[in-house]
Amino acid sequence: MNRLKLLVVVLFSAVWAMAQTTGESNKEVWKKQESPDGNVVVAFGIDNGRPCYTMRFGDKEVIRKSYLGLELAKDKHASKGKEETDLMDGFELLQTAWTFVDNTWNTVWGESSRIRNHYNEMAVNLYQPDSKRKMTIRFRVYDEGMGLRYEFPQQEELNYFIVKEEHTQFAMAGDHTAWWIPGDYDTQEQETQETKLSEIRSRFHEAVNWGNSSVSVFSETGVQTALQMKTDDGLYINLHEAALVNYPAMHLNLDDKTMTFESWLTPDATGNKAYVQTPFNTPWRTVMVSDDARTMLSSNLILNLNEPCKLDDTSWIHPTKYCGVWWEMIVGKSSWNYTDEFPSVKLGQTDYAKAKPNGRHAANTERVKQYIDFAAENGLQQVLVEGWNIGWEDWANRWKEDVFDFVTPYPDFDIKALNEYAEAKGVKLMMHHETSSSVMNYERHLNDAFNLMNRYGYDAVKTGYVGDIIPRGDHHFSQTMVNHYQYVVEQAAKHHIMVNAHEAVRPTGLCRTYPNLIGNESARGTEYEAFGGSRPDHTLILPFTRLQGGPMDYTPGILETQLKTWSDNPNFIHTTLVGQLALYLTMYSPLQMAADLPENYKKYADAFEFIRGVPCDWKQSIYLEAEPARYITVARKAPYPDVDCWYVGGKCNEDGHTSVIKLDFLEADDYYDCTIYADAKNAHYEKNPKAYTIKKKRVKKGDVLKIKQAPGGGFTMRLYESNPPVKKIMLIAQ
């Protein structure tokens, strides 16, 4: 990373002003900071000792006067009574510092190779005379929003404290439309609701995914971040957090009389929220705002509020396209477990050698070789294999500690031979660690498990946290669990292992700091298409919400959208076939799965050609069209040297959409060869999903293309310069 650090260009960084303003607690004092373009204005105030703030976008109110502060829990061990005095009121403003920063950093992978971090900052240093404690609130104001966080310097009167609740308010200026999922301490796998804020309460119960393996809702107006909203006058507002480290994940609870959200942290088993040792900074609480929905998608505000990369060497981290032994189990045709004979399993005691195989176990040597062959033939770098290790007969939600050992393969999975076979074909296996949420058990085996990966040549692991957390009573998104996910990512980095964590806490941009965190699930993924389906607009909301914090392992590419054609599963995919292709562009991830079965890809070989070629890493991305839950169209420049090559993709909801694409982003003064994958005229995600066309044409910069997307459909397009040697491009595109 040193090389990259050197490339960071600090354009400006200076202190503007410093004002001594002590003793102003009894009247309202306001200090302001505005964005570089002057359009976003954040004001901080003290109202009778209570810190508060407002936020405007141009002449529009984004955040009405909202209070800030933390309520502390009594620490039974505290020797000083003061330590449980709340950090809510009684504050004086000691000092305000204004700064502006403009620099650019290089990504290890991402939607663009370089990111500009341009903001104006205001830090207010507060003092609570009664307790003799200091607290700073820092604001960073960007053209597309702002972040604020609490900072606690080390100080005699505040070495440790327990957070009972954080009371950061976000007072909305109206009854906005919101795209929300229920606040839940353990799952994020719900279908997003689109309602007015005032309608959250009445919609809440049906919005909960009661069938999930672990559900812990806390309030009928509790919602998760990232929360996307739209005001009646066309402002897009997004609430989230950045750099969630050593602190619980934040939910938002709405006072639906005043339309004021307030932070609601995830508790531990005792009900406390966070345990803090100073010096400490909370995560950033972010408010993104724009009058253009595309800005919500192109903004790097969350990434920019995270710390720079902490890994010295990132050469081993690589965007990865993979297939895997997975979808056939999700659909129900195959099984993770090897046998049906065991009513329960005890690791080290259950004898698999004598067990009768059930004949449905997919992670067997022969079947995995087929996937390896398929990957090798199609330029996919890795093959995920789930169900390779013993324990799956009996794994989820039995409150069992020793569920998996992460090192012992099933009798029919020859780990050595398969890794050698894969290596000989230029492919890697991808490791799978389902923890069953038995976290202490996973940590006990972690080092051995990573050593096994190193021994056989795995360099990526998909982790899973299905079921309730052990230590029992804890929650998926608590401070302790946040620390656990972080621990796994850091330990993995020491082993040069990339991590794709499922059911872990939603990402908050930490992949900037630890770019080996190449993926997360943390939302309703493609698997739900096999469980009953997700609405066609689902993937048109996720980029506004879930993806704000980092990439999702959504596992697209199900070209055989009707599952009954090859299984007993009656469900179908809620996109057209081309809609599945579009997801590789509209849902950015450095980790992309070609999730369907090799057999199915053979049926749609010409469409699969697109998946084979599409990159997972980009030099630049331009959002051309966007509206939450309606449509998203994006152009992405491939990271090929010396060749201007673009991919354009669009995806729409059940209403269909006609994209008008002006090719003014093309750089070369040259013709481009263009391949368009589009829905056929009468295509429809439910009635006629697999009707598609593939057309080639020659275009040039400035041309306008009009492409019709079917209901639940989409399109993709590949453009490359005609004149540079085509052979070279094709090689790279492979």
Added chain:
Amino acid sequence: MNRLKLLVVVLFSAVWAMAQTTGESNKEVWKKQESPDGNVVVAFGIDNGRPCYTMRFGDKEVIRKSYLGLELAKDKHASKGKEETDLMDGFELLQTAWTFVDNTWNTVWGESSRIRNHYNEMAVNLYQPDSKRKMTIRFRVYDEGMGLRYEFPQQEELNYFIVKEEHTQFAMAGDHTAWWIPGDYDTQEQETQETKLSEIRSRFHEAVNWGNSSVSVFSETGVQTALQMKTDDGLYINLHEAALVNYPAMHLNLDDKTMTFESWLTPDATGNKAYVQTPFNTPWRTVMVSDDARTMLSSNLILNLNEPCKLDDTSWIHPTKYCGVWWEMIVGKSSWNYTDEFPSVKLGQTDYAKAKPNGRHAANTERVKQYIDFAAENGLQQVLVEGWNIGWEDWANRWKEDVFDFVTPYPDFDIKALNEYAEAKGVKLMMHHETSSSVMNYERHLNDAFNLMNRYGYDAVKTGYVGDIIPRGDHHFSQTMVNHYQYVVEQAAKHHIMVNAHEAVRPTGLCRTYPNLIGNESARGTEYEAFGGSRPDHTLILPFTRLQGGPMDYTPGILETQLKTWSDNPNFIHTTLVGQLALYLTMYSPLQMAADLPENYKKYADAFEFIRGVPCDWKQSIYLEAEPARYITVARKAPYPDVDCWYVGGKCNEDGHTSVIKLDFLEADDYYDCTIYADAKNAHYEKNPKAYTIKKKRVKKGDVLKIKQAPGGGFTMRLYESNPPVKKIMLIAQ
């Protein structure tokens, strides 16, 4: 261990009888088993579907009709409603099996080199027709008591269950005198109370050690095991448990109207007690009984109910006498922490190199060398060093996860040089791992910490669990924590490391199965003498209670009983100087500390001579006199080959005691050289503690010695054959 296993002589083992007795649930059915000597009789019955039992000793009732069963918690994930049906009633007796066993096993260390395991067994196989579930209750009846446990075979209708509470009753036949400490989920460091059962409630509040770093009492009639009682007609009854594995520790709650104790398990953070996967056996619930208090001490019932040794190689396990950098901190003259400058510490961030030493840090290279020299000069094998590693400025009860890393020494502790220095002198350092009860943190560092020990040559670790448990909400004696302590012992065994765990769960004889568990604290140790003192009878109760489960690292040997002579601490030891010597014999442990400062031992060099010589491992032990809280006198045969050498020790309470010792246990038909360490005529633990005499005399088998012990005093005696080469004995005694 294979060698030892071969030595086990199975004398008898046969099935007596097998009776089919189905369908007897509606009337009272009774099945009996008696001890080998016929004196103890246990009867099992079914009373309207409820399992129950009674126990007699000769013609005396020990346990009145007492019910057995487990109440289950609702498992929200259970697919079958049956799984939360209690295992309390609705049972039929399917079958009863009677067996008798008599074998002998060799100890790795202990009060004797061989232990006879002689019992009659009765297993009742029960069936609950409504739920289609099976449960076995197994009784093992010994001449000095019995153990019972619940067994759950793997079965379709009972793969998993959650224990809400175990309801094992122990109905006492009268208002016995009891020696008890308050039931507490987190500490055992209370002063024992001696009251009638009916007086527990009124004494409870003052019995709680409210000042302990972690206190969780649960009932005003809740007490801990091992609980020693005495009936008005002279029976000694002891309730405890054996083989506590993967289950929470059991407390006892008294119904003081009916004088019935009932099991009360330690909960986890959610309030549940245990999570069970079948096949599973609970720990044994033990009732020891005798009309002779000495039998309470000589019994090996708890050890016998544990599994045989599971370690293949035990050659690296050795009884150990040690001194250490410890008492000077406990007394307050020195500090564990290196500096007084840091209000708090963050590992990896706090820079110790720049910190100003406080000048009181005892674990410094120079001071540790003095201890090493002292150990080498006096035949002590190891030197414990506490406060060697960074973090002590700020460690206990701050709810802080990353308290210690267990590998980074303070700047003034040269770990490499000190281990080399010790090795050159034939001494080892003893490692210290204070976890501050941050259990996940300890497990994360465990492998590195043990590797560090292996690298430098440490082979024993003292662990500590001060403060509330992290994961927060959990308790020291819960199932998860029981599993943690077990995990540490097993991991340590892989590294050939012996474990002495402080503040961990009270032992239940597991040292038979894992003999590298060479010590536990789990009670109020000598440290409390520096915190205000423990009553003189304290160490006359512990052998009846705490020591039933295994040895205690009591850290005796404080010869300078008046702390003010060398410190600002006003407290004094509540024994005479000779009383301290006696503890090496009356409180058996393979791990014995010479806990006082080297400087103090120089003041009492002739008395220290006894500590230098006394073994920590014995060929045979004979309890000569015993009465709980009054006096204990024991004779122990040293494990020297070819030489008959005995040590005799007596300890008494504040009333003093005159021991009459008949030397009929001596084996050789020869004179013995006898050295007697005794209280001087006017000695008294408070008024004149350091008045002692050392006399030598020549005795022979059958002689009777009368030795007067002062209030709070004791005596010790060493006898060895006069004729075998004295040189050889002296050599061994060194």
